[in-house]
Amino acid sequence: MVWGLRLFPRAGGVDELALDRALSAVDGPVRAAFALQLLEGLDESGVRELLAEAAVADPVGAMRRAARLGRPDRAGAQAMLRSGEFDPCTVQTRPSDLLRRRHRVRAAAVAAALCVVAGGLAVAVEQGARGGGEERSPAGVFAPVLDPAELMRTAAERWADTSRVDFTAWPARGGRTDDDGLLGRALRAWAEPSESVRVSTTPGTASVPPAEPPQLLFADEVDGAAVVLFHDSADRVVRYAEPLSGAGGAAIDFARTDDADVTTGAAVVVSRTADGARFLLAPWIAESTTRDLLAPDTPGRPLEVGPDGVTAEVPRPGAGGACETWPVLQLRSSERIVEKHAFLLTDLGELAPTHLTYMPKPGRGTPARQPREATGPDALVAWARTACSLRTLAGSGVRSVNNWAFAEQKLPEGGASADWVCTRADTWRGPGRVLVQFLAPAASPADPATVIADRDDTALCSKFGQHVLAGTHWRADSGRWYVLGAGSRAVTGIRATGEVRGAAGGPTLAVRAPRDADVELTASLREGGTLTAVH
Template sequence: MPIHQPQQRTDPTSERPGVQQAEAALMEHYPHLVRLAYLVLPPSLGRHRRVLAAHGAVQRSLPARRSAAPGRVRVPAQTRAPESGEGPDGPRGAAYTWVRLRVLRAALAYERRPRWWPGRLPAPAALRPTVPSVRGLRLFPRAGGVDELALDRALSTVSGGVRAAFALQLLEGLAEPEVRAVLIEAGWSHAADAVRAAGRLGRPDRSAAEALLRSGEFDPCTVQTRPSDLLRRRHRTRAAAALAALCVVAGTLAVVAGESSGGVTDGALQRASPVAALDPAGLLRAPDEEWADTSRVDFTAWPARGDRRGDRALLGRALRAWGQPSRALRVSTAPGASDAPPAQPPRLLYAGEVDGAAVVLLHDGGVRVVRYAEPLSGSGAPALDFARADDADVTTGAAVVVSRTGDRARFLLAPWVSETTTRDLLTPDTPARPLDVGADGVTAPVPRPAPGGDCGSWPVMQLRSSESIVENHAFLLTDLGDLTPVHLTYTPKPGRGAPSRQPREATGTEALLGWARTACSLRTLRGTGVRAVNNWEFAEQKLPEGGARMDWVCTRADTWQGPGRILVQLLQPSASPTAPAAVVADRSDTALCSRFGQHILASARWKAPSGRWYVLAAGSRAVNRIEAAGAVRGSVPGTTLALRAPQDAAVDLTARLREGGTMSAVR
């Protein structure tokens, strides 16, 4: 059975456009065609390979030769080429339609691999379209927010035909009969089923789904770059020479075996796949004391630990599960993490037995941490978990979850952690309690924050880094459901005439009191790929009618992908040091409250003890005037404002900044 439709195929009902017509259509709509190919390609390729494959599918869509009579193009044109105005063949864009069909065929070809080919590895070059070559870099589209990630996950659970139908409906504006016709012409055998399944995606708000498809998350023409492992490049020449020698020997043996057996088995084909990264003997292991003598203090400096780090059989099973996963394997990926096979030998962090399971922790050189766990007894299935870990540092690379059982978890700690304690954020006046750590770096069970219900406690680890790396400071980590715990920090109120404050460790009295009132808001961030959360007390305000003072706090969560989310919270006067703060604003995918968004204006409605309602507003230190318009009007110099207004009055607030410019209140 052919893997995909031949690139030179022509349709019996139409002729190809000339090379110049097809090239004009391709060049005019190149970004749109690449986005379409990216959406159709299997997410199992990984984001880097999807980007390259999408560009390859579009670049290889041109016809090999010009047709004899360009004016005789009779390709049905279902719709105007999107985002284009007039196409190269007139308003209906026949050449664009023809090129789009070629792109769809190439992208769908990745769904039609031989049954014997490993499920998560791309088919051999002879059996699939080729991709552009990029060496030394990894390419990723810009990371989106929670909605984009949810849509990407939904698309990863359906077939390429469903993804193609979904994209044709929303990006191309085709009706269902037209989509079925395009899929049939592209060679998809279950076109009607694909269209019906695509109609269920993106509900109930299809317009919002269309906006998400046009976002940077699905734009392979606007990409971010990361280097491959820079420390390994110096070894690649020797490794390539050794691999070439092995290929010569393997080729000789294959010829001999072929002559004796007269054929090639499926097992031999699997052994012929790239196995260097899946060989336990090739795992990288850092020397035990490297962390104390390097400027790169992250997961690359972790030594291999655990009493089964020499167990080749266990390590081999973990690597095979990663590179060639079985149907029984339970796979989970943190937001923004890829589950693609390793491109080069990963680094071994741990291999041992914890809580009735054999656990292997791996690091792939700068992007991901991977956890493999298989039960030591019973019939449970092994599990494979992926998390982002790029640009980790002393604090965000200080611990990894080894095991979770019930309401407790164990962590493997970094070798530079010299002191380990735990504390409850909701009892800020209670001293931290010692936490036992085994010789292999695994902690005793640590209580986990409750996922829901009453927020009666919020356990955290308080760790201290070693003097050997000239850090020697304590910091807080909390478990929000991912492999790596979240770093908690604190930025104090602005001082009079002092320069702007910077985030600091949340271990002081003032920081702990602030986190005691905002810790429970962390529940909304669970499982969203958060790297660090900072509490910034950006303003203090005296309440009207002789009230006490309250603090305005911007709680910012930064994800491993980059986008952040903020919660603006009010710390109103309370007799309880743990009274929950009131959340008055929640915004995702924003730079506010970070070093790239240092100004903020927020507002809230407040009811005085007299029963009167007020509009309250506060801005950060750069605000020198706040103005109100709408149902009530007013202007107040400084960083805070309080105006009498009905509870439901529509009021627009604007802040003027000292250095010029204005900003609106965050909603």
């Protein structure tokens, strides 16, 4: 602000705003990779080298995430980055009306004095009408829907006697559920957050006030903060936290919970630190343990849970650097609602943890299988090889991730077998993302798989996209290179064209080919039609 001038950035349109929001949702290395490619015109190797020199932990991952920004019109995104709306050195200035400024100041002073007098008279009249001894909450005066007295509270045992086992069945827990002062501050921050309140939302989640009184899930003190959790009819979980020491501002976080169920409505992050997170577990959780996805043969360790349902701190998966462990929750539901049902949840940095599932390899003559819980030996082995790829999904509003082992292939020159896995992430808002991964024989059960395809906003590997074909280059121990291809259960033959030609009946193919040979794979399907390889 400058006296006598108005200064403001240049205003962009809807496209500029969308790009700005997309950039603000990713971390620094991803923005750097995006700018180096579109503004500086560097190729992938140049970007990768610069990021490595800048000590970025995962240059390849940053480039992969940057490649998804600005789609589908990358040329348009490049033009916007070069425009004045994104130029940090450009600012618009406009003088105020110097002749009228003095009149406005005088008018403002008179208006302020009148407001003070009128406000004092209004307070005196209201106190006289009420007898002067009763306090009224601003929420009760201006927004009855945000009055703490109107909050919905579920009975403690409702979860065991309802067919809707989700957040609506959670009782209000914690030692401050009757603290109207805390609840009122949380509701007012939700209705109209001040500049000191940090607001965050998962992608596609609205932060508007509730249409009716929300349901209280939790209110208590956790890790030096007073925390309140709500659930509302718009299928959102809302977390409010204010520091107990008075240092720093409050925060309010919003997350979607559309059609949550026994698994996706089983836990909410109640507190997060640099090292870990505490969860508030659903009342139907009878047993809780933690395990490391990268150690599939190591049994889970008991997780301490307090009487209010808050867990001990669970280590967070590393967001950068070496991927050496991947902690997950392994929970079991009470037999009062489902018998011997255990499942896995992982923390991807949002309020609602992500549900992990598994679809086993196709069996001969067996019908197509459905996703199942990822607690069996085969599921844990597959997740040990693919867990580190979950890093690329952090902060994207993922509801569940399924590992589908769609093919098994006997490799040339020795007979060892490799698995092909389609890792599909479904978001709360609907769109999905797919990583196709190749699991070659490895010396360690936690050796990371090779990501050979990455697709956004696709139905691939879901019940609406049940056919998949993928290919990759592979080097045998002899030093010879091959092109490998594999398809799902309905694939009856695969053909390779381009610099190398070959064909095979059945769902797998292996042909000799130079390391950098440009090869296109197509497959024929049992029901008729063809399928091209995913990239």
